[in-house]
Amino acid sequence: MISKWTTTVGRAMRGQSAPVTYGLIALCCLIFVIGPAAGLNPAYGTGDELLVAQRAYFRRWGVLPAELFDGAPREALTPATALFIHGSWLHLLGNMLFFYVFGAMAEERMGHVQFALFYVGCGYLALLGYAAANAESQQSLVGASGAISAILGAFLYLFPKARVTSLFPFLFFLPLRFPAWVVLPFWVTLQWLAAGRDTSGPGVAYLAHLVGFSLGFVFAWVRFGRTTAVSSRGPTPGPPAEQPGQLDRE
Numbered sequence: 001m002i003s004k005w006t007t008t009v010g011r012a013m014r015g016q017s018a019p020v021t022y023g024l025i026a027l028c029c030l031i032f033v034i035g036p037a038a039g040l041n042p043a044y045g046t047g048d049e050l051l052v053a054q055r056a057y058f059r060r061w062g063v064l065p066a067e068l069f070d071g072a073p074r075e076a077l078t079p080a081t082a083l084f085i086h087g088s089w090l091h092l093l094g095n096m097l098f099f100y101v102f103g104a105m106a107e108e109r110m111g112h113v114q115f116a117l118f119y120v121g122c123g124y125l126a127l128l129g130y131a132a133a134n135a136e137s138q139q140s141l142v143g144a145s146g147a148i149s150a151i152l153g154a155f156l157y158l159f160p161k162a163r164v165t166s167l168f169p170f171l172f173f174l175p176l177r178f179p180a181w182v183v184l185p186f187w188v189t190l191q192w193l194a195a196g197r198d199t200s201g202p203g204v205a206y207l208a209h210l211v212g213f214s215l216g217f218v219f220a221w222v223r224f225g226r227t228t229a230v231s232s233r234g235p236t237p238g239p240p241a242e243q244p245g246q247l248d249r250e
Contacts, residue, residue, distance in 0.1 A: 020116045021103035025096050028144060031084050032092050055140075061085050062140035065131035079127035080120060085142040095144045102151050109158050109224075118154070118219060123147025126212035130205050141205055146212035153216025158224065 036044040036053040044053040061081045068075050086092040107115040126146025131137075155162070 018104035018107045020112050020119070021099065021107050024103075024116075024119065025099055028084050028086065028092065028096060032086050035085070037085075037087055038089070058085065058087070058140035058142055062142040063127050063131055064140060065134045065137040068128075068131045069135065079124045079131070082127055082142045083120065083123045083144050083147055086144070087142055091143060095148055099144065099148050099151070102148070102155050105159060105162075106151050106154050110154075118150065118216075119147045122150030122212055122215045122219065125215055126150065126208045129211035130208040133207055141208070143205075145205070146208040149209040149212030150216030150219070153213040153218075154220040155216075157217050157220035 032038050034041055036050060036057050039050065044050050061078065062085055063078045063082045064075070068078065086095065103115075103119075110118060123144060123146045126149065127141060130141060130146070
C-alpha cells in the first residue's frame with residue numbers, strides 16, 4: 001500500500017497524471033487574458049471605459065446573490081461561470097498557484113472524471129452557500145477559491161502527513177515545513193475568524209472558502225473511507241491567502 005501511495009505522489013508531482021488540473025488552469029488563464037480584468041484586450045478600451053466594461057463583465061458572469069434566487073435560468077448558471085472568472089492578476093495567480101500544487105495529487109487520487117466533477121460541484125455549492133448567507137448583496141462574486149478550498153479539504157483527508165511549505169508573515173516570511181494536518185486546520189481557523197468579521201461590502205468571500213473546504217473534506221471522507229493516507233515530502237506551499245479587492249473574490 002505504501003509503495004502504491006508513493007508512486008501516486010511521484011507521478012502527480014512530476015505532472016504525469018493531472019490533465020484536468022492543468023487544463024482548468026490553462027482555461028482560467030485564457031479566459032482572464034482575453035477578458036477586461038487583465039487590461040490587455042484593446043476591445044474593452046482604457047480608463048473609465050475599461051472600468052465600465054469590467055463591472056459589466058463581472059455582473060454578467062459572476063454571482064449576484066440578490067438576483068441568484070429569483071428563478072431565472074441564466075442566474076442559476078452563474079455559480080459555474082464565476083469559477084472561471086478572476087478579478088485581477090493577483091487574484092488569478094494566487095488561485096492558480098495553489099490549484100497547481102494541491103490539485104495534481106488530489107486528481108491522481110480521485111481520477112480525472114471524478115476530480116473534474118468534484119471541482120465544479122464543490123465550487124458551485126461554495127458559491128451558492130455564500131450567496132444564500134448574503135442574499136441581499138449586490139456585489140459580484142467571482143473566482144475559483146471555493147473549488148480550490150474544496151481541494152485543500154480533500155487534500156487534508158487524503159494526505160494529512162504531506163509536508164507543506166508555508167510562509168508566515170509574522171515570522172518574516174521564513175519558509176517553514178509542517179504536516180498538512182497542522183497547516184490546513186490553521187488556515188481554516190483564520191478563514192473562520194475572518195468570516196466572522198466579514199461584511200456585505202467588497203472583499204474576500206471567506207465564507208465560500210469555509211463551505212468549499214468542508215465539502216471537500218467530507219467528500220473525501222465519504223468517498224475514500226478509511227483508506228490509508230500518504231506521507232509526502234513534496235514542495236507544497238501553504239494555502240491561498242487573497243487580498244481584498246473591489247468585488248467579492250472567492
